[in-house]
Amino acid sequence: MRKAILAVLGILLVVGAIFGAKYLIDSKQRVRPIPPKVVKTVFADKVENTVVPIIISANGNLTAKRRVEIYAEVQGVFKPGRKLFKPGQEYRNGEQLISIDASEYYATVQSAKSNLYNALTAIMPDLRLDFPEVYNKWQEYLNNFDINKTTPELPEMTSEKENYFISGRGIVSNYYNTKNLEQRLSKYNIRAPFRGILTQALVTEGTLVRAGQKLGEYIDPTIYEMEVAISKSYADLLEKGKKVALNNLEGTQNFEGTVSRVNGSIDVTTQTVTAFIEVKDERLKEGMYLEAKLEAKQEENAIEVNRSLLLDNNEIYVVRQDSILDVVSVNPVYFSDAKVVLKDVADGTVIVTRPLQGAFAGMLVKIFEEDNTK
Known part of the structure; x- marks a missing residue:
């Protein structure tokens, strides 16, 4: 009897434990709220x-279309001029940029002219006796010979005898030697090749200038070019004379340019074609960075x-x-x-x-x- 009671109590205890555990599990479950549907705008x-329109954008820096790097071909001291040799200085066409002291070399040139004049004077008596028909033209040349001016060109020799006689006396060689010295003397004065502005000055008055030394850079500030690289896909669409819209990076200034040149070859590394855009405007300065917009085609x-x-x-x-x-x-x-x-x-x-x-x-x-x- 006792065993039966213990068995019943054990069964009741197990059943109670099962129902208790189920109750605890059910009490832990929470009802999750259904999220509202979110509709984005x-x-x-x-x-x-x-x-x-297919617009090709390309960027580049402006460079002066006419630019001269000034180098010295002779040696001497830079003499002060009418204008200071400084960046930003403007010059007219033919105006003197640089003057180098040529007093010593000038004396050499004058000596050569004097030697030529003396040689001509020495042959005049022989010309009068042996070649009376050409004497007058050589006498006229001698009368017009001014040692302080550029050596005039020798009279034209009309016969072989005259040519042999003049050349044999060293007149021709003296003449070309003198002209060579005069040509080199002119290099002591460097003049502006066109109206423009000095952008770089590497020497000042009193500086000893040496042959081959760079003195500065000179540009024409009225016309510029911009080099741009265009994909080879549009190479056949670029034509010389085509108008191009340009603007600065801030977008505050607009300009109009023209395609002036297109390179005939493709860059092997970048597979691009180089085009040059010419632009004129008083607001432009060399080195400005501009954006070009080329209308390639219409899709x-x-x-x-x-x-x-x-x-x-x-x-x-x-x-x-x-x-x-x-x-x-x-x-x-x-x-x-x-x-x-x-x-x-x-x-x-x-x-x-x-x-x-x-x-x-x-x-x-x-x-x-x-x-x-x-």
Whole structure:
């Protein structure tokens, strides 16, 4: 009897433990609230295919089209001039830029002229006796010979005998030696080849200038060129004389240039073609950084959108039935820094015009509508 009672009590204890555990488990379960459906607002617009101009952007620095690097061909002390040899100094065409002291060399030139004059004087008696028919022209040449002026050209020799006689007396060799010295004497004075401005000065008055030394740089500030590199895909679209829109990086100044030259070869490394754009404007300065926009061609039946809207697999988001997000495949035909030109997008398609974070196909969305009542 006692064993039966203990068995019954054990069974009751086990059953009670099971029900107690089940109660505890059920009491732990919480009812999770159903999350509300979130409908994101998107910016969208209907597609209308048009003719989109392909604008090629390129950047570059301005350089003067006419530029001269000034070098010394002779040696001497830089003499002070009427104008200071400083950057920013303007000069007229033919005006003296640099004067180098040539007093010692000038004496050498004068000595050579004197030797030529003496040689001519010495042959005059023989010319009068042996060649009376040419005596007058040589006498006239001698009368017009001024040692303080440029040596005049020798009279034309009309016969072989006259030529042999004059050359045999060393007149011709003396003449060309003198002209050579005069030519070198002219290099002591450097003159402006055109109206322009000095942009670099590497010497000052009193400096000892040496032959081959660079003295400065001189430019024409009225006309500039900008070198740009264009993809080889558009090489055949660049034509000499084509107008180009230019602007500074801030976008506050606009200019108009013209394609002046196009390189005939393609850069092997970058696969680009070099084009030169000529531009004239008083506001321009050498070294300015400008952006050029060349209209390469026009793409028909296309749209232009921000590059951030194009997905990795050449797809964009569209809105179906005004509430469901979807993707469609597109054909990108041209990329710029911020835009992309797309084709194969049907007219009337509602595309998303601003990036949407966390977007996916099938997502419920709401198209933003501007309040026009304000």
